[in-house]
Amino acid sequence: MEHDDVSLLAYNPTFDKALGNYQLSDLSFTGTPEHAIRASRLSDEYHPVLLVTGHGEIPTFLVLDYGDDKYRYTKRSDSMLIRSFSTDDRFHRRGFAHLALTLLPDYVHAAYENIHELVLGVNAANRPAQKLYEGSGFVKLPETYQGPKGKQFIYHQVL
Template structure:
């Protein structure tokens, strides 16, 4: 499995990425995040490949919004994490999250923490994040899709 920063050469893979309405209740689309990344240098779209197949997507955001999640100035907000609907329940999401700390250390050595907001109703996602080492910091934010528990992972 490989984590890669988005490049235009991956456009067709992203175009064929499948998200169901159920999944979109809790997360953003790769296309929306890639559009943000194109104009915002602090928003990094990351693709996760298993062999030659795009299986997961997320964004790492180091913009000003992170202050709502953490007081750590050298932090990323993990946003819009998803698995292509055709590849759910195969362990790809867990594998990608387990690779994330080393990826960040190698690509962004100044980052000390990753934080995220997970919808309180999205119990499977919350369990996944906790399984790979994210810890609730006790904060709750009102997100665009409902209240979110804030979780953090030290790098």
């Protein structure tokens, strides 16, 4: 795994061309970056974040959401919900998703100093994602949430 010169960056329109090449064939458990970016234009609470390589490639995409949806997963007002997390098909199994999650606490601390918890839901059928989050510092909580695509396990990370 070669991950020189990668960083998490807030989305801006200069990334649109690279995102146009983003390949995501399995939408069973996530949405497309395009859909999430459209939603972010309608809500100040949605913040698209990209893992960007030194070559301008975007292996991983996610949204940080501090709107009320987070309260399905936590009672904490100082939290953000991770949603629409995905990795471009061309970058699967190369460690980029794990790297993005490893960099995320420092990114959130720098960009949102009042946020002290990250939360997310993982579909019960999505074992690879559960393993990814558990290996990236997230803790599975005993509570579950019934999402539109089935039972969701709740994960969190205190920052």
